[in-house]
Amino acid sequence: MFSKLLIANRGEIACRVIKTAKRLGIATVAVYSDADRDALHVQLADEAVHIGPPPARESYLLGERVIQAALDTGAEAIHPGYGFLSENAGFARACEAAGIVFVGPPASAIDAMGSKSAAKQIMEQAGVPLVPGYHGDDQNPAVLKKAADDMGYPVLLKATAGGGGKGMRQVWSAGEFDEALAAAQRESLAAFGDDRMLVEKYLTKPRHVEVQVFCDSHGEGVYLAERDCSVQRRHQKVIEEAPAPGMTPGLRQQMGDTAVQAARAIDYAGAGTVEFLLDEDGSFYFMEMNTRLQVEHPVTEMITGQDLVEWQLRVASGQALPLTQRDITLKGHAFEARIYAEDAANDFLPATGTLAFLQPPEESEFVRVDTGVRQGDEISVYYDPMIAKLIVWDESRERALQRLASALAEYRIGGTVTNVDFLYNLATAQPFRAAELDTGFIERHRALIFHAREQDIAGEVPLAALALLLYRRQQVRPRACLDPWTPWASHNAWRLNEAHAQHLDIRCHDQDFAITADWLGDAWRIHNGNQSTVVKVQLEGDVLSFEVDGHRQRGTLAATGDSFVLYLAGGAISFNEVPPDTGETDSSGAAGGLSAPMNGTIVNLLVEAGTAVEQGQALLVMEAMKMEHTIRAPAAGTVDGFYYQPGELVDGGAELVNFVPKDSP
Known part of the structure; x- marks a missing residue:
């Protein structure tokens, strides 16, 4: 086992890894950007090394700086967490070249699964069932559109190098294809440096079920049950649970064996997740394999009683898997709710702000809170706006769901808008209690969840x-001098x-x-x-x-x-x-929605100055907190000009477009 470990990440996952390392007696090294100088993960680690400015591309994504920090501090291994460098094969190879253990799979396995299209081809050869789609190398937009036209709409555009919902768009008709493709390519290029796409048939009512697999360097592999991650917004998971509701022992074994088969096809080692679409008839299809620890791994830990980070460290140090397949048992049911700084009612728009008040529910054997922030910390525009992961467990799904609702009701966060009330509404909605799950759950039950009826x-x-x-x-409180019987009190x-x-x-x-x-x-x-x-x-x-x-x-x-x-x-x-109206409210740009929804960067201007546009036409794209936001024309009119150019930073609320509505005086 290692004596010193560097965590090449930030936030709650860095804190999570540090917690296990400390329990195992392993010294820890954190890395941090200017924005994270006083962050919780920096305070928890035994050592911390500064690696650059706030933007991730100038700090957390610079593998050479991370490796140099490990060499300078004598760290024998690097845990990448998830996101950032966790699925970067070049970084894994650079660690090996520097004599540092990468706590993850071999670079060859990351390469194999790093391209979604290549992964589909490998899985097809391994006999793993696939969703119909185009996974070819020809990226000509006309070729991609013809593939979509041939298989029929709706289709799903997915970045071949993607994950976490980035570079992904649903396309419901041929007329939407070109704009959706351009947006998905831009987002993929910004997130992964790669704009290649694949096109898949979009199943209208599938469940998203993923299997946790673990392999060691001695040729052994196991699966640790499955997680249902169907409840999503913007293709990103909101509430996950384990085990998946309605899963029979036979289907669990079939999906688990298929997942291990997929891992062995690429000589895998370490923690991985094989994601499937489970259709209503019980058939399932390979989506992708994440060659890292997943955000939702705690629900698996809760039902198996295992520490998956400890498993990672043991496997990376050359040890065999702690358990065989027959030794893995499941107990109870667990949920994870992702607490975000975001405005759920406003299309889940990410939010910034200072956590002026932060009081999570009390932790116990039933309630766990994984976080990387404290009261007074800032939710920065530079990183994902996750505040915490709330994990609950109990003997049954019904009781665990009651735990989840109770814990959400106890969560107190002030200083920024959050999704806690949305999560509570979702967790208490009758269709969710009845486990009527699929990936379109939120949209289908929007009026119920948002109480808009x-x-x-x-x-x-x-x-x-x-x-x-x-x-x-x-x-x-009445003044002490007042007569308690007087009506004025x-x-x-x-x-x-x-x-x-x-x-x-x-x-x-x-x-x-x-x-x-x-x-x-x-x-x-x-x-x-x-x-x-x-x-x-x-x-x-x-x-x-x-x-x-x-x-x-x-x-x-x-x-x-x-x-x-x-x-x-x-x-x-x-x-x-409602605050009193003092007559000082500035509504410039608000009526047309032509102001920046939050701090961010202008990515692309989609029309020329002087162009006449129709209502709903896309005018520009800005990026904020790892997500693209398209600003559209509020009505028919003319774009007289733009106040910002691509690459420029804008403040939330800043007017972006000089727009003249049609028929205006």
């Missing part, structure tokens, strides 16, 4: 208003000879509501436009108890700054008080 709004707005009202009363809207009525404006479900609340003596009557609701309610601490039409319920109120979330059994309600 009229009945949701009608029922939840009064509760949000009362929660805000009682919270404000709770924060106010009350907070129930008392007025001499007037009704006990209070008025407040709240924003809920992306709408503004003017609410009037009348105190009836033992309940409140809430007026929302023409609707009226009577609610008996009380707030004790953060527990809101209420009764509507004889139905008593209880929820948890989370307040962070000026934002509130009320967690109920049927979902989460996010709301805040």
Whole structure:
């Protein structure tokens, strides 16, 4: 076993690897950019080496600097984590040339699976079932489009060197193909330095099921069950679980044996994940193999009781696998929810900000939080906006799901928008509880998950208003000098000879509501436009108890700054008080959506200045937090000019386009 290990990564995975290394008595070395000088992984490591400016291409992606840091500190091995250099065959070879152990598979295996098209050919020769598609070398756009036309739409464009949803686009018709191809190629080139594409038939209702495999250098290989990763947005996983619901022992063995067969076809060693599309009829197809540890590996650890990072280190040091296939047992069920700084209601737009308040749920044998940030840390524009991974376990899927909902309701994050309320709504949605899973789950159940239905709004707005009202009363304490019996010490809207009525404006479900609340003596009557609701309610601490039409319920109120979330059994309600209109709001560019959604870089201008455009036409592309964002024309009109050029940095909210709507004066 090694005595010193360098972790060539950042954030939660660097902290995760350090934790296992410390338990094994291995000294650790962190690397960091200027942006991460005070990061948690730097503080946890025994040593830390600065490797460059914030952009990953100038720091974490520079393999020569990472290797030099290992040589300078005497590290015998490098763990790449996931992302960055983890699937870079050149880096693996450079480690070997420098006499440093790369904690991962051989470079030849990374090469074999690094190109999705080449991987498909290898798997086809190995007898692994494949999704129909074009995996050829000819990258002429006309050839790619003809392949799509021939197999029929919808199709999926995928970067051959890709992963994590980068360089991937669904194409539903021939008319969308050219724009989707150009966008996928740009994104792939920026993320992987390679814009080659493959085209696959898009299965409309498949499940995304992946198998965790492990091989050693002694010719042995095993699978550690499977994970269902079907719930995704932008082709990136949101909630993962293990084992996959509805998996029979026979299908598990068939998929597991196929996954090990795929690994052996490329002489694999170390941790890997073979990803399959599982169709409704039980047939499954090879998608790709990730030659690294996966973000969602903790759910496998929870149901097997194994530390997969420890397995990686043991295999990399030349040891045999700790267990044989017959020794691997499964217990219970686990979920992982990825906590992101992102605006789920705004197409999951990534967000930046300072974590002014951060209070995760208490960890236990049932709840685990993997994170790389602390209160006060900044979510930077330079890296993925993940805050943490929330992992829960229990004896059954139903009980584990209850653990997940409870832990999400306890998560408190202030200073940036997050997806916690979205995750809670997803986890408590009836179709998810019933495991009606496929990769289109979020889109198909969008109205349910986002509580956008009229009945949701009608029922939840009064509760949000009362929660805000009682919270404000709770924060106010009567002055000690006041007579406790005087009406001036009350907070129930008392007025001499007037009704006990209070008025407040709240924003809920992306709408503004003017609410009037009348105190009836033992309940409140809430007026929302023409609707009226009577609610008996009380707030004790953060527990809101209420009764509507004889139905008593209880929820948890989370307040962070000026934002509130009320967690109920049927979902989460996010709301805040609408600030008074001072007449100073600058709406320039907002109506047309022609401002930068966040800090980022201009990638490409898609039309010339002076061009007449139609509504919805793509005008420019910007990149932020590893994702492309296309700015489109809000209406028919003319692009008079652009305020920024490709390669320039822009601040969130900056106006990007001088746009003149058609028929404007």
